[in-house]
Amino acid sequence: MKISTMxxxxxxxxxxxxxxxxxxxPLWRHMASDVEIQASLAAIKRFxxxxxxxxxxxxxxxxxxxxLSIQAAAQAEQLPCIIEIDQPLVPxxxxxxxxxxxxxxxxxxLLASINRSGKxxxxxRVYSVGSYDVSLALFTRKSLIKKIGARYPTIxxxxxxxxxxxxxxxxKATGEYQYPFDMRAQDTTEWIPYAWLPFxxxxxxxxxxxxxxxxxxxxLNSKEAVQFGEWIQFLVNQNYIDAHPxxxxxxxxxxxxxxxxxxxxxxxxxxxxxxxxxVLPVPDFGxxxxxxxxxxxxxxxxxxxxSQSVKELLTFLMSAEEQSAISTVIGIFPSDAEVAERIDxxxxxxxxxxxxxxxxxxSMLRPETPAYSEISASYKKAMNDILNGMSPQLALxxxxxxxxxxxxxxxxxxxx
Numbered sequence: 001m002k003i004s005t006m007x008x009x010x011x012x013x014x015x016x017x018x019x020x021x022x023x024x025x026p027l028w029r030h031m032a033s034d035v036e037i038q039a040s041l042a043a044i045k046r047f048x049x050x051x052x053x054x055x056x057x058x059x060x061x062x063x064x065x066x067x068l069s070i071q072a073a074a075q076a077e078q079l080p081c082i083i084e085i086d087q088p089l090v091p092x093x094x095x096x097x098x099x100x101x102x103x104x105x106x107x108x109x110l111l112a113s114i115n116r117s118g119k120x121x122x123x124x125r126v127y128s129v130g131s132y133d134v135s136l137a138l139f140t141r142k143s144l145i146k147k148i149g150a151r152y153p154t155i156x157x158x159x160x161x162x163x164x165x166x167x168x169x170x171x172k173a174t175g176e177y178q179y180p181f182d183m184r185a186q187d188t189t190e191w192i193p194y195a196w197l198p199f200x201x202x203x204x205x206x207x208x209x210x211x212x213x214x215x216x217x218x219x220l221n222s223k224e225a226v227q228f229g230e231w232i233q234f235l236v237n238q239n240y241i242d243a244h245p246x247x248x249x250x251x252x253x254x255x256x257x258x259x260x261x262x263x264x265x266x267x268x269x270x271x272x273x274x275x276x277x278x279v280l281p282v283p284d285f286g287x288x289x290x291x292x293x294x295x296x297x298x299x300x301x302x303x304x305x306x307s308q309s310v311k312e313l314l315t316f317l318m319s320a321e322e323q324s325a326i327s328t329v330i331g332i333f334p335s336d337a338e339v340a341e342r343i344d345x346x347x348x349x350x351x352x353x354x355x356x357x358x359x360x361x362x363s364m365l366r367p368e369t370p371a372y373s374e375i376s377a378s379y380k381k382a383m384n385d386i387l388n389g390m391s392p393q394l395a396l397x398x399x400x401x402x403x404x405x406x407x408x409x410x411x412x413x414x415x416x
Contacts, residue, residue: 022048022051022052022053022054022055023053023054023055023306023309024055024057025054025055025056025057025080025081025082025306025309025310025313026057026059026080026081026082027044027056027057027058027059027080027081027082027083027084027313028058028059028060028061028066028069028070028080028082028083028084029058029059029060029061029083029084029296030060030061030062030063030066030084030086030296031060031061031062031063031066032063032264033264035267035329036264036329036332037060039325039326039328039329040058040326041058042325043317043322043325043326044056044058046316046322046325047312047313047316047317050316051312053309053312054306054309054312054313056082056309056313059080063189063190064188064189067086067089067373070083070085070093070098074096074098074301077303079098079301079302079303079304080301081300081301081303081304081305081306081309081310082298082299082300082301082304082309082310082313083098083099083298083299083301084296084297084298084299085099085120085128085296085297085298085299086190086294086295086296086297087117087120087128087130087293087294087295087296087297087365087366088190088193088294088365088366088367088368088372088376089372089373090120090121090122090127090128090297090299090368091120091121091122091368091369091370091372092369092370092371092372092373093127093299094120094122094123094125094127094370095122095370095413095416096370097302097416098301098302099127099128099299099300099301099302100127100299100300100301100302100304100307101125101126101127102126102127102128102129102299102300102310102314103125103126105300105307105310105311106126106129106311106314106315106318107315110315110318111126111129113318113336113338114129114130114318114335114336115133115335115336115337116365117130117133117293117294117295117335117363117365118130118131118132118133118297118335118336119297120294120297120299121368122368122370123415127299128297128298128299129297129298129314129318129335130294130295130296130297130298130335131317131318131322131323131326131334131335132295132323132326132327132332132333132334132335133293133294133295133332133333133335133359133363134262134263134264134295134331134332134333134359135262135263135291135333135355135356135358135359135363136195136198136260136261136262136263136282136291136292136358137261137262137263137279137280137281137282137291137354137355137358138258138259138260138279138280138281138282138283139251139258139259139260139261139265139269139277139278139279139280140257140258140259140278140280141273141276141277141278142275142276142277142278143276144171144257144258144278145167145278147174148167148170148171148174149170150163150166150167150170151163152278152280153280153281153283154281155281155354155357155358155361158280158281158282158283158284158289159280159283159284160283160284160285160286161283161284161285161286163283164283167258168180168181168240168257168258171257171258172239172240172257174257176254176257177254177255177256177257178242178250178255178256179239179240179241179242179250179255179256179257180240180241180256180257180258181235181240181241181256181257181258181259181260182241182242182245182250182251182256182258182259182260183195183196183235183241183260184245184248184260184261185241185242185243185244185245185387186244186245186246186247188380190376192379192380192383192384193207193366193375193376193379193380194292194366195260195261195262195292196383197292197366197379198282198290198291198292198362198364199228199282199283199285199290200224200225200228201287201290201364202282202283202284202285202286202287202288202289202290203224203225203227203228203231203285203286203287204222204224204286204287205219205220205222205224205225205228206219206220206225206367207219207220207366207367207375207379208220208367208369208371208375208403210367213367213368213369213371214369214371214407214412216375216399216400216403216404217400217404220379220396220399220400220403221393221396221397221399221400225392225396226392226393226396228392229382229383229386229392229393229395229396230392232383232386232387232392233386233387233389233392236387243387243388244387248261248265251269252268252269252272260282262331263331263332263333263352263355264329264331264332265331266279266330266331266352266355267329267330267331270330279352279354279355281354281358281362282358282362288362289361289362290362290364291358291359291362291363291364292363292364292366293359293363293364293365293366294363294365294366298313298314298317318336320336320338320339320342323335323336323339324339324342324343327339327340327343327346330345330352331352331355333346333355333356333359334346337360340356369413370410370413371403371406371407371410371413374402374403374406375403375406377402378398378399378400378402378403379399381395381398381399381402382395382396382398382399383395385398
């Protein structure tokens, strides 16, 4: 069969243009601060402009509904190719079959350069990578510490429980603040497991026995855990904290003396207080100071047909240049320690080096188990019940019961 010259020209034109058009690759991530969103969009734009095969198309979903959205999309087989995951949820997503391993796809040297909290692991395999992490800290004003005459805590010698409570008492005694302390009790996202759990670990408790990642009885409802819950209620009942703050503005507005928060808020705090801002290590409540570890990561979904696009995007985002770029968002630092040294504010003499040091000295990952989503939800409910006056023993016993039911329902999450 002969093909006319004109038909051949048209065919070659269409083929050339179809092959030359970059393929759209959908990506989901959670809504964050405007600054972080803009940084993320800028990175994706740089990747799209760096090559002509892939066009990453981002979609932003509110954090409060993000995990449920992924689960619903997975059940409907409508997941995008690339998703962002909070690091402790990686084992559950891997166990559920939502995501594929990245080792074997990404270069081994690249994976080796990423610190432990920058990798989401399950059954010894890497399922996600993150280009940055954050740190927890206490934020107050240097002038307030000086006025009270308190010792300035250091990474080598943070405040112990008595010193911390004495500081809160002194702040309260000034009569200048509505509340001495803010723990962001109103946050309904992963904040409480991420930020309150480290305080509870420092009290001597935990969510689960980490030697087997299955035993919660006698751990989450241990004597130390109950004592931590009683301390939370003491803070509420004695007006040290507001159990239901309206927003995160108490510290900036001058209504709160000392703020427990994440380094992602550093930019706003520094804008408000400039050089009077004091960034302090978390207290030692008796078992060493502990801070949350593990931030948001990127992963490839099980249904993704374009693994090469994932490899190229993640390799791009994990490059030293891109890790440095995202870290210009003050409060976020690279997951590669060598890259951090190249950034002025995180270098050894940098202005915010203390945050990087807090993270390196004190950070602890949340339990790496497929049951974590159930554990997190049960812990959040227990802490909210305690805030609202429920007996800490009862609240934590109920949490243990809920988690044990989840283990039974899933046959202890057998390896897949």
